[in-house]
Amino acid sequence: MNKGYYGKFGGIFIPETLSFALRELDTLYQDIKNDTTFNNELQDIYIHYVGRPSPLYFAEKYTENIGGPKIWFKREDLNHTGAHKINNTVGQALLAKKLGKKRIIAETGAGQHGVATATICAKLGLECVIYMGETDIQRQELNVFKINTLGAKVVPVSSGTATLKDALNESIRDWVTNVENTHYIIGSVTGPHPYPEIVRDFNSISGKELKDQSIERFEKLPDMVIACVGGGSNAMGVFAPFVDDLNVELVGIEAGGVSDSDIGSASINDGSIGVLHGAKTMILQNNSGEILETSSISAGLDYPGVGPEHAYLADIDRAKYKKVFDSQALDAFYKVSRLEGIIPALETAHAIAYLEELSDINKDKNVVVNMSGRGDKDLYSVMSL
Amino acid sequence: MISERFKELRKHNLTGFVPYLVANYPNKDIFDEALAALSNMGADLIEIGIPFTDPIAEGKTIESAHHASLKNGFNLTNFLNQIKNFKNRFDTHIVAMGYANSFLNPSIEEVSQKSREAGFDGFLIVDMPYEETDTFKLIKGRDLEFIQLVAPTSTQENIERGLSNNPSLIYYITQRGVTGANNLDLTEVQNNLKDLQKITNVPIITGFGIKSSEHIKAFKDYTDGIVIGSALIECLANSNPIKSMKDFLAPILEELKNE
Ligand SMILES: Cc1ncc(COP(=O)(O)O)c(C=O)c1O
Numbered sequence: 001m002n003k004g005y006y007g008k009f010g011g012i013f014i015p016e017t018l019s020f021a022l023r024e025l026d027t028l029y030q031d032i033k034n035d036t037t038f039n040n041e042l043q044d045i046y047i048h049y050v051g052r053p054s055p056l057y058f059a060e061k062y063t064e065n066i067g068g069p070k071i072w073f074k075r076e077d078l079n080h081t082g083a084h085k086i087n088n089t090v091g092q093a094l095l096a097k098k099l100g101k102k103r104i105i106a107e108t109g110a111g112q113h114g115v116a117t118a119t120i121c122a123k124l125g126l127e128c129v130i131y132m133g134e135t136d137i138q139r140q141e142l143n144v145f146k147i148n149t150l151g152a153k154v155v156p157v158s159s160g161t162a163t164l165k166d167a168l169n170e171s172i173r174d175w176v177t178n179v180e181n182t183h184y185i186i187g188s189v190t191g192p193h194p195y196p197e198i199v200r201d202f203n204s205i206s207g208k209e210l211k212d213q214s215i216e217r218f219e220k221l222p223d224m225v226i227a228c229v230g231g232g233s234n235a236m237g238v239f240a241p242f243v244d245d246l247n248v249e250l251v252g253i254e255a256g257g258v259s260d261s262d263i264g265s266a267s268i269n270d271g272s273i274g275v276l277h278g279a280k281t282m283i284l285q286n287n288s289g290e291i292l293e294t295s296s297i298s299a300g301l302d303y304p305g306v307g308p309e310h311a312y313l314a315d316i317d318r319a320k321y322k323k324v325f326d327s328q329a330l331d332a333f334y335k336v337s338r339l340e341g342i343i344p345a346l347e348t349a350h351a352i353a354y355l356e357e358l359s360d361i362n363k364d365k366n367v368v369v370n371m372s373g374r375g376d377k378d379l380y381s382v383m384s385l
Numbered sequence: 386m387i388s389e390r391f392k393e394l395r396k397h398n399l400t401g402f403v404p405y406l407v408a409n410y411p412n413k414d415i416f417d418e419a420l421a422a423l424s425n426m427g428a429d430l431i432e433i434g435i436p437f438t439d440p441i442a443e444g445k446t447i448e449s450a451h452h453a454s455l456k457n458g459f460n461l462t463n464f465l466n467q468i469k470n471f472k473n474r475f476d477t478h479i480v481a482m483g484y485a486n487s488f489l490n491p492s493i494e495e496v497s498q499k500s501r502e503a504g505f506d507g508f509l510i511v512d513m514p515y516e517e518t519d520t521f522k523l524i525k526g527r528d529l530e531f532i533q534l535v536a537p538t539s540t541q542e543n544i545e546r547g548l549s550n551n552p553s554l555i556y557y558i559t560q561r562g563v564t565g566a567n568n569l570d571l572t573e574v575q576n577n578l579k580d581l582q583k584i585t586n587v588p589i590i591t592g593f594g595i596k597s598s599e600h601i602k603a604f605k606d607y608t609d610g611i612v613i614g615s616a617l618i619e620c621l622a623n624s625n626p627i628k629s630m631k632d633f634l635a636p637i638l639e640e641l642k643n644e
Contacts, residue, residue: 003516011514011516011517012514012516013485013512013513013514014512014514015441015442015511015512015534015536016514016515016534016535016536016538016539016543016547016558017442017536017537017538017558017561017562018538019514019536019538019539019543020538020539020540020543021538023540023543159445159448159449159452160438160439160452165439166439169439169440169441172441173441173442173444173563176441176442176561176562176563177561177562177563177566177568178561179538179561180538180561273489274486274489274490275484275485275486275489275512276439276486277439277441278512280485280489283486285486285490287490287491288460288461288487288490289437289486289487289489289490290437290438290455291438291439291486
């Protein structure tokens with residue numbers, strides 16, 4: 001089998017100009033991933049800068065309200081910068097330093113990945129350029145200001161749909177042009193090999209912690225782990241350590257948009273196989289292979305593709321992928337704020353909304369929702385609804 | 386065969402003319418007219434860009450042309466009929482250049498079959514890596530040739546991996562960047578083309594950002610063909626597109642033929 005495939009998904013579908021950079025990254029990563037010095041450096045940042053480990057919180061009132069299984073939140077929203085995204089950016093920024101690359105580029109949708117990238121670049125003294133669609137710049141104003149405050153530059157992208165996918169296109173174009181001095185920190189488990197693997201591994205810190213914490217807190221593994229899926233990095237991170245534990249049900253939540261008649265952005269539920277941004281995966285496209293204009297109330301889930309490993313886990317039935325609509329996510333956004341005093345990101349609210357389906361599950365089961373991020377960034381747009 | 390045409394050019398020490406158009410840009414009629422005009426002007430090979438929503442290797446000019454063509458309702462099945470008509474009148478070699486997702490839908494077998502029947506001579510799939518050997522075999526199995534991209538950043542090891550798929554032609558990308566970029570380093574391109582010829586006898590065409598007689602003069606002794614893309618697309622956006630294109634190409638063709 002070719003490199004970087006998960007079943008029939010994955011691969012390295014990129015223009016030849018980038019081939020050497022991806023090989024170089026792959027070689028470095030395979031060398032370094034078990035290197036003690038590198039991992040100590042990373043752990044040090046995780047503990048003292050990111051604030052890991054993130055707590056596993058028992059959501060007592062939510063549990064009561066649903067009236068089914070025990071509900072736990074894995075609190076990635078408490079990480080520095082407010083989401084899981086920083087787990088990946090600190091790891092990749094260290095890789096960039098090892099590669100001798102002093103300039104970092106990244107795409108961002110919700111702005112969380114942009115902020116997390118700009119943050120670690122400030123700390124490590126790396127130049128940082130963030131590509132962001134104009135539509136997203138409008139709905140995520142606060143994060144744009146944060147990125148600028150951190151000393152990074154935001155480049156608006158107006159082509160196509162002016163959202164995450166176009167920001168990705170522009171990032172790839174920048175990378176093709178500046179590949180020799182620039183490292184591209186992709187924000188999810190998407191893109192050509194080795195990115196899906198690297199981003200999964202750096203995010204799997206949350207899944208590894210969760211494994212230990214569940215033994216500590218309820219003396220067994222969770223019965224179900226739920227996470228929202230845009231590109232799929234928070235989900236892949238929390239799923240990965242459990243993939244071989246077949247008793248642990250893995251549920252990814254995709255964004256359905258307004259309603260079933262909407263295109264939404266549920267690539268696994270509604271898409272078909274194709275190639276986008278360097279990987280063969282499930283994508284939302286028409287019969288001619290043109291990529292569709294997706295929609296979601298949450299900028300971070302508004303993407304027509306999904307990481308190839310999720311497409312694979314769905315294909316072999318190891319994980320299931322469900323769809324949650326805008327209004328359900330919004331209800332969950334308010335509900336968890338009021339019941340638990342935790343304002344979630346709109347992306348995360350999609351995962352929480354799925355809990356409504358679980359009231360029939362036995363009370364001694366344990367269900368964990370990966371709280372991928374906090375809601376500060378979304379307050380302006382929720383306010384204006 | 387494309388490969389034979391370029392071997393012939395090499396034998397006679399000539400440099401081929403390889404214009405690039407985006408399918409049905411700026412509209413169907415002008416595209417058809419441009420295609421015919423370029424054939425009459427002696428194009429050795431015409432690359433036809435298959436419009437895609439997310440053309441990551443293209444600069445602004447060609448990206449906009451892709452989007453404009455899609456907006457006008459581009460449809461591959463209808464377009465293949467247009468190509469059939471063109472091929473009934475001209476024997477100019479043509480390749481479909483585009484992105485993997487356009488070629489894999491519904492399947493590479495079906496797209497290859499139908500493209501061959503319509504008269505395409507080959508494919509150039511920008512984001513199809515050398516590793517996808519089965520895809521290249523399928524394309525060749527449908528009697529289509531394919532063109533392999535080589536970049537300034539390509540390692541010799543990787544080029545050789547690509548050559549083992551038996552491409553008909555190499556397309557050397559002159560610069561790190563997208564189509565139409567303005568960072569040409571003439572000496573670097575010459576040196577890389579010289580090095581490439583040491584590795585392989587496969588004919589080499591050269592493109593990305595080539596837009597003047599000076600560029601042609603600098604490269605023509607080192608390559609078997611010159612690709613003109615973004616500069617041509619810009620002409621077609623003008624109010625008198627065909628004349629604009631011909632005027633722009635006149636000095637370029639003269640330089641190409643100049644011994
Ligand atoms: C809080 C939060 N959760 C989830 C996502 C979706 O990304 P992924 O599916 O890669 O976890 C984002 C993306 O911006 C986010 O900000």
